[in-house]
Amino acid sequence: MTFLNKVETKLPDQSKIIDKLTNEVTELRNLNARLSSILDFSMDMICTVDEVGVFVSVSQASYQILGYKPDELIGRSQSDFIYHEDHEKTHHARKLVKEGQALTNFENRYIHKNGTVVPLVWSSRWVPEEKLRYGIARNATEKIKAEETIKASEKKYKDLFENNPAPMIIWDFKTLDIVDCNKEALIKYGYNREEFLSLNIRQIRPPEDIHLIEEITLSEEEYGKKHKKTWRHLKKNGEIMIIDITGHIIDYNGKRCVIVMLNDVTEKVSLQENLEKQKLALEVSNKELEQFAYIASYDLQEPRRMITGFVRLLMKKYSDKLDQTALSYIGHAVDGAERMKVLILDLLEYSRAGIKEDQVIEINLNDLVNDLISLYKNQVDQQTIKIEIENLPVIKCHRSPIRQVFQNLISNAIKYRRTDVNSLILISCEDGGDFWNFSIRDNGIGISQEYFDKIFVIFQRLHSKNEYSGTGIGLAMTKKILESLGGKIWVTSKVGEGSTFYFTIPKEM
Numbered sequence: 124m125t126f127l128n129k130v131e132t133k134l135p136d137q138s139k140i141i142d143k144l145t146n147e148v149t150e151l152r153n154l155n156a157r158l159s160s161i162l163d164f165s166m167d168m169i170c171t172v173d174e175v176g177v178f179v180s181v182s183q184a185s186y187q188i189l190g191y192k193p194d195e196l197i198g199r200s201q202s203d204f205i206y207h208e209d210h211e212k213t214h215h216a217r218k219l220v221k222e223g224q225a226l227t228n229f230e231n232r233y234i235h236k237n238g239t240v241v242p243l244v245w246s247s248r249w250v251p252e253e254k255l256r257y258g259i260a261r262n263a264t265e266k267i268k269a270e271e272t273i274k275a276s277e278k279k280y281k282d283l284f285e286n287n288p289a290p291m292i293i294w295d296f297k298t299l300d301i302v303d304c305n306k307e308a309l310i311k312y313g314y315n316r317e318e319f320l321s322l323n324i325r326q327i328r329p330p331e332d333i334h335l336i337e338e339i340t341l342s343e344e345e346y347g348k349k350h351k352k353t354w355r356h357l358k359k360n361g362e363i364m365i366i367d368i369t370g371h372i373i374d375y376n377g378k379r380c381v382i383v384m385l386n387d388v389t390e391k392v393s394l395q396e397n398l399e400k401q402k403l404a405l406e407v408s409n410k411e412l413e414q415f416a417y418i419a420s421y422d423l424q425e426p427r428r429m430i431t432g433f434v435r436l437l438m439k440k441y442s443d444k445l446d447q448t449a450l451s452y453i454g455h456a457v458d459g460a461e462r463m464k465v466l467i468l469d470l471l472e473y474s475r476a477g478i479k480e481d482q483v484i485e486i487n488l489n490d491l492v493n494d495l496i497s498l499y500k501n502q503v504d505q506q507t508i509k510i511e512i513e514n515l516p517v518i519k520c521h522r523s524p525i526r527q528v529f530q531n532l533i534s535n536a537i538k539y540r541r542t543d544v545n546s547l548i549l550i551s552c553e554d555g556g557d558f559w560n561f562s563i564r565d566n567g568i569g570i571s572q573e574y575f576d577k578i579f580v581i582f583q584r585l586h587s588k589n590e591y592s593g594t595g596i597g598l599a600m601t602k603k604i605l606e607s608l609g610g611k612i613w614v615t616s617k618v619g620e621g622s623t624f625y626f627t628i629p630k631e632m
């Protein structure tokens with residue numbers, strides 16, 4: 124009785140405990156179910172693996188990632204699914220995990236049920252109390268693809284930099300150390316890569332230019348102002364190069380750096396300097412020559428006058444005592460002295476040609492040319508010569524030299540006309556950008572191609588004085604004038620058909 128009573132009195136308590144336990148078990152089951160469904164919802168494959176590498180539990184994601192349902196993996200060794208090349212590194216990683224290291228971002232490859240290879244990224248931890256390894260694996264296909272795309276694009280830029288035909292250098296804006304360069308830079312400076320990357324940009328400058336770097340690297344703003352500049356750079360062998368640079372500030376491997384493209388202009392500059400020197404020497408020698416021609420022609424006039432004077436005196440006083448031959452000799456001497464006078468005057472004029480004494484003014488070439496044509500009024504009126512003017516502009520130039528040019532060329536076109544046809548002369552102009560391009564075309568006797576250069580040389584003529592008057596100075600003078608104005612002249616022609624003289628004048632004097 125006592126016992127029964129005891130039992131009876133205890134029963135309500137026990138049933139409470141059983142209820143409580145039942146509730147707790149149910150709660151635990153629910154929790155477990157919720158946890159499993161959370162795990163199964165994960166896109167990553169979450170699993171536990173025992174000591175020998177056999178799957179104990181696997182989340183549903185295994186199906187998406189490897190094509191196996193969890194049941195097909197549980198109880199099987201991981202090694203059965205690992206890509207053969209990755210066995211060794213996986214084995215090593217597992218060892219480390221078991222020794223207590225937490226593993227993150229470990230990459231290996233599994234074989235999908237369909238035979239394809241799937242890259243996985245793992246995080247794992249060993250839980251000794253449970254003798255289980257917990258692991259989370261993510262399909263890394265997209266990540267690897269993205270990495271490969273980035274790598275390919277990096278390689279493309281690296282290749283562009285490395286193989287750029289222009290030398291390129293990258294230097295640290297703070298320390299001025301050279302941090303990268305391309306092949307061409309190494310060739311240009313004569314260093315190997317290791318040597319070059321141990322330098323800073325002061326060391327590729329002649330010592331006397333180093334202060335200039337300090338000035339422009341004070342601030343990024345200061346550098347930005349001078350990002351295009353010409354520098355003197357030093358090669359390994361001590362040679363100095365003149366370099367045009369274009370530089371830009373960039374972020375490079377986490378540092379503020381300057382990427383610089385270099386253009387070696389040493390040869391160009393020395394060529395330019397030589398040209399300048401030659402030009403100067405030529406100007407000096409031209410000046411001297413002009414002075415010489417001027418003085419010589421001036422001084423020659425005096426003895427010429429003396430010769431003419433005495434020969435005339437000889438003629439006057441002794442003409443009755445001399446025979447015909449002697450008289451004709453004296454006649455030739457007078458003639459020669461006269462010719463000499465003309466030549467000397469021409470030489471004098473030539474030596475002065477191109478000296479720009481007058482101001483640059485606006486010249487209406489229509490007016491100027493019409494004025495010149497009026498000198499040939501008779502022939503024009505009789506319609507034996509027709510002169511046409513086309514598109515003549517108003518130009519800015521010195522008046523007398525330009526008048527001289529047109530006069531020489533128009534008078535030649537008239538002088539060297541054919542007598543069997545009416546003469547037609549066309550004077551025209553085209554706008555050539557920085558220059559005016561003129562042409563004077565005639566239908567005259569023409570010039571054989573072999574003389575195209577010779578006719579511009581002083582005193583060079585293609586005809587005797589009896590055929591056509593002249594001393595052969597007109598074109599030489601025209602050329603000299605045009606060159607002194609910054610233009611040029613040339614001819615094209617066909618014997619018997621006519622000639623075209625082309626010349627240019629710069630628009631700005």
Ligand code: ADP
Pocket residue numbers: 531535536537539565567568569570578579583584585586592593594595596597598599622
């Ligand atoms: P010049 O007329 O006094 O001989 P230029 O220097 O003006 O001297 O001309 C040199 C030569 O060029 C002339 O002797 C002539 O043979 C040739 N020449 C010049 N202009 C013409 C032309 N329009 N047609 C044919 N020949 C020409």
